[in-house]
Amino acid sequence: MSARKNTAVAIASRQVLQPDGKLVDGAQPMEEEFLLEALRWMMKSRLYDHKVIALQRQGQFGVYSPGMGQEASIVGSAFAVDPARDWMVPQYRELMATVHHGLPLEVISSQYLGKIAPARIPDGVKVLPTQVAIAAQLPQATGLAWGLKLRGEDSVVIAYVGDGGSSEGDFHEGLNLAGVTKAPIVFFISNNQWAISTSRRVQSATRSFALRAAGYGFDGVEVDGNDVMAVYAATRAAVEKARAGGGPSIVEATTYRMSFHNTTDNPSRYQDPKEYEEAKTRDPIERVQKYLASIGLWDPQKEAEWSDELREENERALKLAAEAQAPRPGDVFANVYEEAPPRVARQRSELVDGRRD
């Protein structure tokens, strides 16, 4: 365990792999194969971010919130749940977690291209839509977990929120209800230090968001959110506890948003460059690569090969998304009601057929 540093961005206490790529004394690393797989997903996430930001700048992709800097949190948490039976309730910065959970990359990509039918979450994929109304997903996630328990399913829900979202009323209502119903859920707080331009310091006077769990009658744990092994271990423990009937937990992953809030944002207006430079030294991907290199499993050639493969994978998905059925005017009316009320049906026919009955 590393000591908490007295810096603006506190390093979470639970750590397996240090920023320099060395294991914390006595810590148990992930199995190598598993770690390589995690690295692959983290690299995929970052390469996807780079690609779609470039596309967005060319007007070929929608407003997008990258996960850069948070890949260990995104991937480590996703690895801790079982796509076959567990449910994932994202906010919006966990794109690659939802992909790991079974949402095809071309499907979620097509959403950013404004596609309708191609962006439908496929049947059987246990992922809820991204949530832009911050923290509104939390009471919903609690209800989902509670309902799965009532129906006797062997499922756990992982719900994502950020440091900013922790200030919302829905955060309190969702977590409180989870405590009361002992719902099988893990609240994963990606504390990336920023809510757009609002610093975590302004967000709350609490020294830890994980501490709040005590107020709801369950456990919370802080973890180094840039350490994929630590994130995985902490989330996995919370998931197993929930599955065993032990109720909810908070996992607070302390990380750093190494990019902008979204493609409309400009962090140079509010971010201290020193803080950003310091965050870069804790990069979640580099530390895994350093560790793997130290045990002979990683080198620059491998990095180049993987990067090429992953870029290709991403581009294939983006191509599929771009080629998928474009929205048609009538889609304005799609997916609102099981059966459109007559007035809505008439509005549709006015728009689509240009006639007024």
Added chain:
Amino acid sequence: MTQRNIVEAINSALVDEMEADQRVMVLGLDVGKLGGVFRTTSGLVEKFGAQRVVDTPLAEAGIVGASLGLAVAGMVPVAEIQFLGFTAQAFHQIGPQLGKFRQRSRGRYHCQVTIRAPFGGGIRSPEFHSDAVEVQFVQSPGIKIVMPSNPYDAKGLLIEAIRDPDPVLFCEPDRLYRAGRAEVPDGAYTVPFGKAALVREGGQVTLVAWSAAVELCLRAADLLAAEGISIAVLDLRTLVPLDVETLCAQVAKTGRCVVVHEAPLSAGFGAEISATLMEEVFYDLEAPVGRVAAFDVPFPAASLEDYYLPSVERVVKAVKRTLES
């Protein structure tokens, strides 16, 4: 046939649906042992257990948000918000979340959720308890809005709501909860949405109303009948979907119409009715469409509510004004 008031009719609907479908559950504040502050859920926890009749923490957004999640999990939640005015604390989970969830998931998920909420003035309740805010949800597409006015409709519309795959806001007229009994069949039956009911026939003016205002209109119609004025009363039953066809056909017959509602006048649903009639049956109208509504001020202290709410006298006056023009 059994005689039931609205409270008993709602209770009967809940019992029938909970017996028929194991997925149906009731949640909200004080819905368990107390049976709800108006006793609409009386006896349910004893019959169906605390897993299916759940006293929740005092958190309206939590109740509605959780209902969305429960529905995704395959349950059929019937949530009670203790008073419609307190949907303000849950508004974001109703319109933007429940109403949009099907669209946001591109059709993957739907929300089979019913939100029951008593509302309306006339019972001297404390502040926020009487607010008629139903029209706020008309601007939240995706939510159906159901406003029963009598025991038979209350049961049939509630069963329809519970079975509807889309979210329904079911507003209950608390003033009429125990106003009288009517024949309400045992066993399940439904009253379809979007079918207005002509609850009184008459040739000169059509009064259009929903919920407790229907009862007010019927009393006004009785008074007017004594003066030889023949009044029809149309009960919309649901605001979304709106039965434009019946509304227009009925008003075209009388050529004169007054809309009556408990919500404030400006941008109330009466404005929507009036505009619809202008668009559809303008040339059948003999007079401008009249409106009787609450005033454009917040609901006052209970001691003043009789001055604030539409009264029989104001309805009678509005009808006479319509006949004179």
